[in-house]
Every structure is written in C-alpha cells, then in structure tokens.
Amino acid sequence: MWDDSLWDDYSLNLEKEDVSDTDITPNEDEDESKSAEVFSRPVPHDASDPESADSLIASQMAKLSVADREKVYMDVHGIPDDFVVETPELIHNSLLGLQREINILPDKKAYSIAEQLDPAYTQDRDFRLAFLRCEKFDCHKAALRLVRHFQMKLDLFGQDMLTRDITQDDLNMDDMDCLYSSSGRFLNAYDKAGRVINMMVQVPKTYKTNTVLRKGFYNFMTTYRRDVDIQRRGFVGVLLHPGDEIKGSSADNADLVWKLPKLNEGVPIFLSAIHLCYTTDAWEGMHAMVKTALSKPNQVRCRVHTGTILECFEELRGHGIDPSCIPINGKGEITDHSEHSQILEQQRRQERLLYPTRSxxxxxxxxxxxxxxxxxxxxxxxxxxxxxxxxxxxxxxxxxxxxxxxxxxxxxxxxxxxxxxxxxxxxxxxxxxxxxxxxxxxxxxxxxxxxxxxxxx
Structure with missing residues (x-):
C-alpha cells in the first residue's frame, strides 16, 4: 500500500534537489530516437515493401538475447507474465528517478509548457505511475514516453488542452463520427494473459489523419483509467482487414497508416503484441508500413495472419485470444454498433459529471x-x-x-x-x-x- 509520507518526501525532494549536474546516463537503445516528436519522423522510402519490413523485423529479432526472445514469444502467444511488484520504496524511488530523467531530456517543449500551465497536472502521482508501469519502472523510458505524451497532445489538441483530460466534449464532429463508427476501440475483453484487446477494423469511409489520431488518443487515455491492471499488463492489438478494396476505406490514407502506430509511443499503455489479419494480398503493402512504423521493441511483437476471417480467428485462438469476444462476423462486419454507442454514451455521461463543463x-x-x-x-x-x-x-x-x-x-x-x-x-x-x-x-x-x-x- 502507498505510504502518503513517501509522497510528501517525493514532493519535497522535487523542490530541493538540484539535478542540473546529475550523472545519470540514459539507457536508451542506440538506434531509438530521443526526440519527443514522433508524428514528424520521415517515412522510409521502402516502408510499404513487405520484404523490407520482414527484413527489418528479422534484424531486430537477431539483436535479442535468448531471454528476450522467449519474452517476445510469450507476449505474442498470450502467455501470462508476472508484472513488477510495486513496493512503497520502488514507487518512491521511481518517481524521483522519473523526475531526474525528465529534467535531463533535451527535447521537452510541450511538457515544459504544461508544467508552467498546471504543475499539479503534470506531477500527479497516479498519472506518472501509469507511465512508470508502462515501462516496467524504467525511469528513462517512462520519462521519454511522458514528454512524448504531451508533445502528441499539443500536436493534436493545442496548448489549451495540454493540462486537461480529453473528453468527448473536446472532440469535433468528424472526431465523434469516427469514434462512434466502432472501427477502432478497446473492447471489454481480455486475452489469456489478461491484456485488454484493442480492435481495429476497416470501415467503408476515409477519415483525415488527425481525426483518427485524436479518436485514438481519446480511447487510449480513457482506457488506461479503467483498471490499474491495464497499465501493468498492457494491451494486444488486432488489426482486421477483411475486404479486398483499400480505396475508399478507412485504410486509404498512407499518412495515417504511418502515424497511427506512433500513438503507442506516447500513451500510458504499452503494446504487448499486435496481430495483422487480412484476407487478400491487397493489404500487404499497408501492413508492411504498419510494421515499419512500429517502434523497434514492438516490431518483433507483430504477427501476420492471412486467410478468411474464420481462419484468422482460429490462428488468434492459438495466440491466447478468444475469437468470440471480437464483434466481427464471418463477412468482416461489425456486429455491435448499437452496444458500442450505448457504452460511449454512458462514458460521456460520466465525463459530464466528473469534469468541468466546457465553454x-x-x-x-x-x-x-x-x-x-x-x-x-x-x-x-x-x-x-x-x-x-x-x-x-x-x-x-x-x-x-x-x-x-x-x-x-x-x-x-x-x-x-x-x-x-x-x-x-x-x-x-x-x-x-x-x-x-x-x-x-x-x-x-x-x-x-x-x-x-x-x-x-
């Protein structure tokens, strides 16, 4: 149980400690970007080449130790993994370490703006703990994820929203249409490892990039508050493309296909595994771009399944996902539009009661x-x-x-x-x-x- 006296010590240390000459060295992988900005990263010229994507993943896999490969295997097959035991001392020391790491990050413009606007928001203990859980209490990685979070929020919603939780009242008409389309969302369902399932499915409509990114950001931030176990266990993604027509669909946007996976780098829920399911080769290029766009730790956790919807579902079963919890029929149609709308309406009702009324x-x-x-x-x-x-x-x-x-x-x-x-x-x-x-x-x-x-x- 958390000891409030430790939080008092943490707050005092933030005020007293001089971290300008800290000797802490970031332990980030050499080939991982240190930038807070992720949406602006350039698209590789061969991002949509399936062979190039597979080669990239094979290269990342070759760099893993035997233990890390075993961990990846467990993640993609839904084998439960013990999460970090959170002692008061671990939480206390990690919160201090997180602040030190934030202070030495060179690129944190959006975070600094948020800190000036409302330090109580940026320093909220539960908020910061979610980012620490997301990175298994690796303070440097949690700090980078946290500053990326605020940069994403600035890019998508503007400065006025930096220190406010995003609600449905903050979304515009296109955002809300996309949200209620049921095309991408976290289900009230979990895999064998207890990880919440994030379903993404093609719908016959093209949305603008920022519309889908704002919808996705809202879904992530709403879901992480649902249950602390979600922060500890992460989520598993299931991307379904049952049709053979990309043009005119929700996937007919190369900019979006490149940027959407980047959301995973700035939200307090980590991706444990992602399954790409498609019925025809028409989707190979798009899925190659998804694999290339994923962060390097996530690229090795990506699996592709081809065949009919039912065949893909059977393969998912072998990866710890019960197909009966995915609201898609054999034709690739979403079957729970009405139920999903009711859930969103109840969610909005609760937001109205919890948050200040928007102007x-x-x-x-x-x-x-x-x-x-x-x-x-x-x-x-x-x-x-x-x-x-x-x-x-x-x-x-x-x-x-x-x-x-x-x-x-x-x-x-x-x-x-x-x-x-x-x-x-x-x-x-x-x-x-x-x-x-x-x-x-x-x-x-x-x-x-x-x-x-x-x-x-």
Whole structure:
C-alpha cells in the first residue's frame, strides 16, 4: 500500500534537489530516437515493401538475447507474465528517478509548457505511475514516453488542452463520427494473459489523419483509467482487414497508416503484441508500413495472419485470444454498433459529471436540451426527455404556490444535469452552455404551453 509520507518526501525532494549536474546516463537503445516528436519522423522510402519490413523485423529479432526472445514469444502467444511488484520504496524511488530523467531530456517543449500551465497536472502521482508501469519502472523510458505524451497532445489538441483530460466534449464532429463508427476501440475483453484487446477494423469511409489520431488518443487515455491492471499488463492489438478494396476505406490514407502506430509511443499503455489479419494480398503493402512504423521493441511483437476471417480467428485462438469476444462476423462486419454507442454514451455521461463543463461543444449529447425553434430542436432526444420531465411534474407545478414553482422548475433542470445533460444555445457552428436563468425560461415556457394545451388558466 502507498505510504502518503513517501509522497510528501517525493514532493519535497522535487523542490530541493538540484539535478542540473546529475550523472545519470540514459539507457536508451542506440538506434531509438530521443526526440519527443514522433508524428514528424520521415517515412522510409521502402516502408510499404513487405520484404523490407520482414527484413527489418528479422534484424531486430537477431539483436535479442535468448531471454528476450522467449519474452517476445510469450507476449505474442498470450502467455501470462508476472508484472513488477510495486513496493512503497520502488514507487518512491521511481518517481524521483522519473523526475531526474525528465529534467535531463533535451527535447521537452510541450511538457515544459504544461508544467508552467498546471504543475499539479503534470506531477500527479497516479498519472506518472501509469507511465512508470508502462515501462516496467524504467525511469528513462517512462520519462521519454511522458514528454512524448504531451508533445502528441499539443500536436493534436493545442496548448489549451495540454493540462486537461480529453473528453468527448473536446472532440469535433468528424472526431465523434469516427469514434462512434466502432472501427477502432478497446473492447471489454481480455486475452489469456489478461491484456485488454484493442480492435481495429476497416470501415467503408476515409477519415483525415488527425481525426483518427485524436479518436485514438481519446480511447487510449480513457482506457488506461479503467483498471490499474491495464497499465501493468498492457494491451494486444488486432488489426482486421477483411475486404479486398483499400480505396475508399478507412485504410486509404498512407499518412495515417504511418502515424497511427506512433500513438503507442506516447500513451500510458504499452503494446504487448499486435496481430495483422487480412484476407487478400491487397493489404500487404499497408501492413508492411504498419510494421515499419512500429517502434523497434514492438516490431518483433507483430504477427501476420492471412486467410478468411474464420481462419484468422482460429490462428488468434492459438495466440491466447478468444475469437468470440471480437464483434466481427464471418463477412468482416461489425456486429455491435448499437452496444458500442450505448457504452460511449454512458462514458460521456460520466465525463459530464466528473469534469468541468466546457465553454463550447461541437457535438451535442443525447441528454442535452437544445435551445431554439424548429423541428431539428424538437426532435432532439434531450428535448423530448425535457418535455416528458415537464409533463410528469405538471400537476405538481400547477398545485405549487407562486414562490414554489421555481423549485419545481429547478427539479427538472437538476434531472437533466443528473443525466449528464446541458441546456445548450448555438454559438456560431458550436454550442455553448446556457445559464440557469435561460434554462428556467425554457422550462417555464414548456409549462405554459401545457397549460394552454390543457385549457387551464
């Protein structure tokens, strides 16, 4: 169990310790980039060449020791592996070591900006522990992953979002469409080793690179908070391309194919293994680029499966993944769109209750009440629910004394907000939360409408 006194010591040491002359030497692999920026790394000219990709992986495998090769074999076959035992002393020393390593990293512009904006956010103990767990408490690797995290966040969401957890209210319309498409997400399912499964599947739509990257970043950051064991065990990726047409699909974007694997280098969940499944040779070039884009430690954890969907699934079974937990049928179609949407809606409902209300929102929630006139406003689900709330309390409202009617109206406003809803008014092409006074006017207008409709005074 964590000893709070150790955290106090850690905080004091951060203030007192001078690390400018530290003699700690990074233990990063010679051939691994030290840059915080990963999305801008150049694409090799032969990135989509299958033979070149396989040669690259063979080269990385040849560099491994016998013990490391055995570890890779266990990872790709879903054989459970013991994770680090977290003692109070290990946590304490690792947090100190992490800060030292951050201080000596030369490229940490985005992290430094975040540190100035909100040091409590960047130094949050649980947040930092997730990065340490991700790298098996290797302080240098955890520091590099952490500064890459903030660089990615700056690239994808801008400076204003650097020290805020990303929610669905922070995503734009295209991001939300991609998120709810079900094409790429973490399942509520685990392999034999207890690692959460990340499913990525081709859908008949082309998305912009940053749209998919923002969606992916959101999914990673939401998933790492689900369970500490996810931080300790990592995840296994399953990339499915069941069709034979790349053009016009979600994979018809070479820039995205190159950059998407880079997300794994700046989030607090590590990739234990990735399985690339495809039914025709049309996908060979794209999968070669995926393998080339992976970080060197992850390249050797990549396996390719070819054949029909069912044949690929049987091969996955041999790697510790139960095909019944993957919501794809024999035709390669996603089978749980509705269930997935419900999960995302519940997730958004919880976010609304946990995080501060955003000043503007691009995509209204199904629980929101839209203020305005016309059919689009009236048919919105949140408006329908509001009318039902008003109808359910109409008699109570009519019986209430003049001074008590406002309390009844507030009951309705609280009911909307209790479900994660907001009263929204249009603000250009976005939506802004309305004040309580405006919400009261809306509820009062509905009560007056019911009174006229019922012929009461």
């Amino acid at each position: 503007t929102i691009a995509v209204p929630f199904c629980e929101d009440v839209l203020l305005g006139k016309g059919t689009p406003f009236q048919i919105h689900l949140g408006n329908k629910k509001l009318r039902q709330f008003v109808a359910d309390r109409f008699k109570k409202y009519e019986r209430a004394q003049k001074g008590e009617k406002k309390a009844v109206a507030y009951e309705i406003i609280d009911a909307v907000r209790g479900n994660g809803g907001l009263f929204l008014k249009q603000d250009g092409n976005r939506w802004a939360p309305a004040t309580d006074d405006v919400a009261l006017l809306k509820v009062g207008a509905l009560f007056r409408y019911l009174r006229l409709k019922n012929g009461t005074k």
